[in-house]
Amino acid sequence: MWKKPWPIIVSSILCFAGLVIVFVTPIVLKSLVFYNSILRPESRVYNLWKHFPVRVSVDFYFFNWTNPEDIYSKGVKPRFAEVGPYTYMVDLGKTDIVWNDNNTVTFRPIKYYYYSEDKSNGDLQDRITCPNPVSIAAAHVSRNWNYVVRRGLSLTLSGIAPTVNISRTIDELLFTGYPDTLTKMAKTFPFFAGTEIPPWERFGWFYKRNGTSDLEGIYNTGTGINSIFAKIYKWNYWSKSPYYEGTCADIDGSTGEKFDQDSLGDRIKIFSMELCRAVVLQYVGDVDVDGISGRKYQLDDYMLDNGTKYPETKCSCSGDCLPYGVFNISRCRYGSPAFGSLPHFHKAEPYFNSLVEGLHPEKEKHDFYIVVEPYTGFTLQARARLQINLLLHSIPGVTIYENVPTAFLPIMWFDHRIDVPDSELFMLKQILNVRWISTTIGVVMMVAGLLLVLYFIMKQRRRNVRMKETLQNKVVLKRPEEKKLLSEK
Structure with missing residues (x-):
């Protein structure tokens, strides 16, 4: 068992946040695209629709x-x-x-x-x-x-x-x-x-x-x-x-x-x-x-x-x-x-x-x-x-x-x-870039969380191995002394 729980907490947060970004951000973006694609007099797309800007x-x-x-x-x-x-x-x-x-x-x-x-x-x-x-x-x-x-x-x-x-x-x-x-x-x-x-x-x-x-x-x-x-x-x-x-x-x-x-x-x-x-x-x-x-x-x-x-x-x-x-x-x-x-x-x-x-x-x-x-x-x-x-x-x-x-x-x-038009092309690129960047960030965070867990698992295993070796060495050193005491008696 880890003495400190923070590695689990940090990796869990990273994985959860990554999952949220990967799966929730596209839904939010799609909702925004849908909302801005609704034609009504007060919508942004209305002016573009009524009179093409160029x-x-x-x-x-x-x-x-x-x-x-x-x-x-x-x-x-x-x-x-x-x-x-x-x-x-x-x-x-x-x-x-x-x-x-x-x-x-x-x-x-x-x-x-x-x-x-x-x-x-x-x-x-x-x-x-x-x-x-x-x-x-x-x-x-x-x-x-x-x-x-x-x-x-x-x-x-x-x-x-x-x-x-x-x-x-x-x-x-x-x-x-x-x-x-x-x-x-x-x-x-x-x-x-x-x-x-x-x-x-x-x-x-x-x-x-x-x-x-x-x-x-x-x-x-x-x-x-x-x-x-x-x-x-x-x-x-x-x-x-x-x-x-x-x-x-x-x-x-x-x-x-x-x-x-x-x-x-x-x-x-x-x-x-x-x-x-x-x-x-x-x-x-x-x-x-x-x-x-x-x-x-x-x-x-x-x-x-x-x-x-x-x-x-x-x-x-x-x-x-x-x-x-x-x-x-x-x-x-x-x-x-x-x-x-x-x-x-x-x-x-x-x-x-x-x-x-x-x-x-x-x-x-x-x-x-x-x-x-x-x-x-x-x-x-x-x-x-x-x-x-x-x-x-x-x-x-x-x-x-x-x-x-x-x-x-x-x-x-x-x-x-x-x-x-260039102005609409720029906005479209931003939407698509946010989608790509958010997906990339989400995946990186999930991978980072999993790597962090893996790192601490390996670190804990190495620590356990060293502790086991130390105990074995102590036992080996103790046995000759016990033999000497028994012979003197």
């Missing part, structure tokens, strides 16, 4: 059609040359915020685009040649009409839009828009009765999108209280998208700001109003973002499939299944034959690039991915890259489209880049 950038690349005069020449493919980027800095915000009784919040996203001349490779007044989106859309919509009615449309197009191509400035094609006679007159044409027509008289790919919230839609998302923060429950009051069928119609996924860390698996979903559906991303590995480890998810074969590899993705075809790599968004775009893909048909079947010339897919430049910090669920980095394509195909009865080749014509692609 401007993000988006690059627009357009495809200049260099040989439109050869569109009716057999064996000659449409040829394109990429121009850009035309870079904009974007303020991200939310407006018309309504707090609901079911612990969700309803709002409209709003974006302000500011052209960055220094970061752009070109000028907004650059003029390019591209397919005529309004004319192609009108002809495509008429493909199932009565032949006589199609001839009526043919005469109309011959008078106001006699060519498959148009020439416009980048500014007109993006936000300013350009006046289009067919768009203006469509409502007066009897053959467009019953057809959904855009409610404006100008056309631009992002017309009415700068500084307004009208076209972004109305989002209903969770606040973190009896709901999942940033998870979309409804869009435009729909829980099912009217543009798709089956599970593809589910209004599902995150806004992209944060994900439920407890359900981070092989796939995550981000809802895209550009596609009117959720974008599915697949886990591809862990990466480092400014010293923080995150899970990287890419737009990959599941999202790019049309029922070939994954039968459940057939619902994304919208009645027109295509080879792997391109997804149909025509119903989401007023019936226009619009199709989404990765830039330059990256990861798509060679079929699509075989129909045109001038496209060169590159993995590093054209991947769509997002990096999520798994402990908090917050997004560390995002590179949203998508390309808009128009399907050109023969339409009997519409003269200018009767003899055109079948091709998916690339129009433009954008690269939307989002990175966590």
Whole structure:
């Protein structure tokens, strides 16, 4: 037995304190993360959510059609040359915020685009040649009409839009828009009765999108209280998208700001109003973002499939299944034959690039991915890259489209880049460092306590051995004296 109990007391305290630090600190930190991830007007995350503290950038690349005069020449493919980027800095915000009784919040996203001349490779007044989106859309919509009615449309197009191509400035094609006679007159044409027509008289790919919230839609998302923060429950009051069928119609996924860390698996979903559906991303590995480890998810074969590899993705075809790599968004775009893909048909079947010339897919430049910090669920980095394509195909009865080749014509692609602000990155590092440091300290304390006990056990054993040896030596010395006394007697 030890004469003094303090070694046991000290080692017990170290082991107990270490256990508390190792097991209790993560619980406390997770509670703090959860508490600070609840969206409410007085919370810290609210200001970050309502107005992103830094401007993000988006690059627009357009495809200049260099040989439109050869569109009716057999064996000659449409040829394109990429121009850009035309870079904009974007303020991200939310407006018309309504707090609901079911612990969700309803709002409209709003974006302000500011052209960055220094970061752009070109000028907004650059003029390019591209397919005529309004004319192609009108002809495509008429493909199932009565032949006589199609001839009526043919005469109309011959008078106001006699060519498959148009020439416009980048500014007109993006936000300013350009006046289009067919768009203006469509409502007066009897053959467009019953057809959904855009409610404006100008056309631009992002017309009415700068500084307004009208076209972004109305989002209903969770606040973190009896709901999942940033998870979309409804869009435009729909829980099912009217543009798709089956599970593809589910209004599902995150806004992209944060994900439920407890359900981070092989796939995550981000809802895209550009596609009117959720974008599915697949886990591809862990990466480092400014010293923080995150899970990287890419737009990959599941999202790019049309029922070939994954039968459940057939619902994304919208009645027109295509080879792997391109997804149909025509119903989401007023019936226009619009199709989404990765830039330059990256990861798509060679079929699509075989129909045109001038496209060169590159993995590093054209991947769509997002990096999520798994402990908090917050997004560390995002590179949203998508390309808009128009399907050109023969339409009997519409003269200018009767003899055109079948091709998916690339129009433009954008690269939307989002990175966590330095201030938020610093705080995230502190949370993760405290978690790592506390775990390390706890383990060190437990090991120190166990080593201290082991040290005193060994020390006590050595002391016991020495005491035993001393007693034995005394006995050995005493026996000869006893013999001498007995002999004298």
